[in-house]
Amino acid sequence: MAAKKTPAKTSRKSSTFGEGGARLSLGGTLRRALRWFGWAVLGVSLLLVIWIAAYRWIDPPTTPYMRAEAARLGEVRQTWVPLDQIAPELARSVVAAEDANFCAHWGFDMAAIRAAIEAGGTRGASTLSQQVVKNAFLWHGRSWPRKALEALMTPVMEALWSKERILEVYLNIAEFDEGVFGAGAAAPWYFGVPASDLSRAQSAALAVVLPNPKARSAVRPTATLQRRAARVADGAETIRRDGRAACFED
16 A cells, blocks of 8 residues: 655745745835935925025025916016115014014914814915915915925024015016016015115005015005005004014114
């Protein structure tokens, strides 16, 4: 009688080893992918910090939004003007209109954010610092990726720049009319004067067009805008008196 053969066990062991090896290989690939992803995120973050830091001293030559508008319109107007050559009335008017607590916050106005939430999102809570980040480094729109980048980059900019620099950059890249960027271009465009010679009334008129420069005019304001400009002029004087303009004025 032929001896009964014992089933070979090597095939099951080999199969088990192969499955385990595949799992180990997959785990190693995943770890390598995560490591490369981490390095990529770190590299991009470092580049953004360097970019933000560079604009502390280098005037932004253009912005993503300016390039988009130049492509759409054919050209845009902008003349860079240092903060000390911009009428202080305009600086105060813009702060009073857009971000009265500019000197007190670190990039986010928590009181304004709470008020916006309570109002059901019908009012804005974006600070000048957030607007500089959006205008100088990012694209326009309401997408979550842009808002997330804005939230991450704003405190970095606040830590690296002075308040004077934040306001200076804002006043030079904000859109005051379609294709007209910065006080250096807006003052002669609307009033035929350099930015240093803007009056109190002219400064307030420019400030109130900022939320919607394509639909508003500083020289052809509606009755509503005229009333708004009068309130902004009063607000500018108020922040001068109570010290809320101290961080950007000597």
